[in-house]
Amino acid sequence: MYPVMLQLRGEKIVIVGGGRIAERKTLALLEAGADGVVLISPVLTPHLQALANEGAIQVHARPYRTEDAGGARLLFAATDEALLNQEIADDGRRAGAWVNIADDASGSAFANPAVVRRGDLLLAVSASGASPALAARIKGELEQAYGEEYEAAVQRLRRLRERAKAVVEDPNERHELLRLAAAEAPHMQEGDDELDAWLERLQKLITEGFHNGNDK
Ligand SMILES: C[C@@]1(CC(=O)O)c2cc3[nH]c(cc4nc(cc5[nH]c(cc(n2)[C@H]1CCC(=O)O)[C@@](C)(CC(=O)O)[C@@H]5CCC(=O)O)C(CC(=O)O)=C4CCC(=O)O)c(CCC(=O)O)c3CC(=O)O
Numbered sequence: 054m055y056p057v058m059l060q061l062r063g064e065k066i067v068i069v070g071g072g073r074i075a076e077r078k079t080l081a082l083l084e085a086g087a088d089g090v091v092l093i094s095p096v097l098t099p100h101l102q103a104l105a106n107e108g109a110i111q112v113h114a115r116p117y118r119t120e121d122a123g124g125a126r127l128l129f130a131a132t133d134e135a136l137l138n139q140e141i142a143d144d145g146r147r148a149g150a151w152v153n154i155a156d157d158a159s160g161s162a163f164a165n166p167a168v169v170r171r172g173d174l175l176l177a178v179s180a181s182g183a184s185p186a187l188a189a190r191i192k193g194e195l196e197q198a199y200g201e202e203y204e205a206a207v208q209r210l211r212r213l214r215e216r217a218k219a220v221v222e223d224p225n226e227r228h229e230l231l232r233l234a235a236a237e238a239p240h241m242q243e244g245d246d247e248l249d250a251w252l253e254r255l256q257k258l259i260t261e262g263f264h265n266g267n268d269k
């Protein structure tokens with residue numbers, strides 16, 4: 054398995070099925086910013102129905118047809134019928150889509166990891182289909198270890214990095230500075246992160262390090 058972060062804005066994503074699993078996949082897609090989710094199922098969970106009513110997803114409330122796979126970038130076969138899921142996957146592959154089959158890990162082109170989000174920080178855990186329960190358990194451990202403070206930490210690091218790219222010309226100094234900043238950022242308070250003061254302090258730390266002969 055090869056991990057990537059996909060930008061889903063503007064992409065057509067087809068989900069076939071409207072049960073508990075289709076709902077979980079849909080919510081994860083919407084959380085990731087997907088805005089082209091099309092779901093096909095004669096029956097929907099109440100939550101999926103609510104998402105359809107508010108326009109977050111497009112729904113065709115009928116059984117799947119072959120042409121539904123057309124134009125899909127990602128396709129989820131998430132019905133409760135194994136044979137139908139295989140047919141949907143065949144159609145999807147023919148249409149050039151990456152296919153996830155809810156009841157067939159080894160036949161799928163991609164799998165969904167368990168995910169923790171802290172703003173722009175995204176932690177994903179996969180056991181490559183061997184144990185979804187283990188992935189979910191480790192996710193719980195990561196949630197404890199990486200609290201809500203990481204959302205602000207990533208924001209301040211993004212701002213600092215932009216500024217450092219603009220004003221710190223020496224790449225070695227910039228890299229060292231950003232490594233130091235990444236270690237500090239989760240433990241900083243709001244107000245300690247005024248950019249120019251932070252940059253200056255980090256530059257001073259590095260300069261002192263160099264003078265001590267510690268220039269790695
Ligand atoms: C291959 C994969 C394909 C995919 O769906 O992408 C897949 C496949 C299957 N899952 C099954 C069962 C369960 N799945 C979960 C939970 C999750 N499953 C997820 C991912 C994946 N599941 C992909 C690889 C994950 C990996 O190992 O890395 C998570 C992480 C993310 C998500 O779904 O978005 C989400 C946790 C999210 C969270 O907690 O945050 C639980 C636990 C629970 O429900 O509490 C159980 C019961 C316990 C158990 O089996 O471990 C079955 C058997 C169905 C049956 O028995 O009928 C299959 C089919 C098969 O194995 O062929």
Ligand SMILES: NC(=O)C1=CN([C@@H]2O[C@H](COP(=O)(O)OP(=O)(O)OC[C@H]3O[C@@H](n4cnc5c(N)ncnc54)[C@H](O)[C@@H]3O)[C@@H](O)[C@H]2O)C=CC1
Pocket residue numbers: 069070071072073074075093094095096097098115116117131132133134135137154155156185
């Ligand atoms: N990947 C995963 O994480 C997991 C996968 N599964 C598997 O996922 C599958 C779905 O599970 P649930 O969502 O719990 O089932 P469910 O019974 O809640 O939902 C099944 C859905 O399929 C729809 N459906 C049936 N025939 C259809 C058709 N011809 N066209 C379109 N939609 C159709 C139904 O309307 C219903 O909404 C099962 O095969 C199960 O083994 C189960 C647990 C975890």
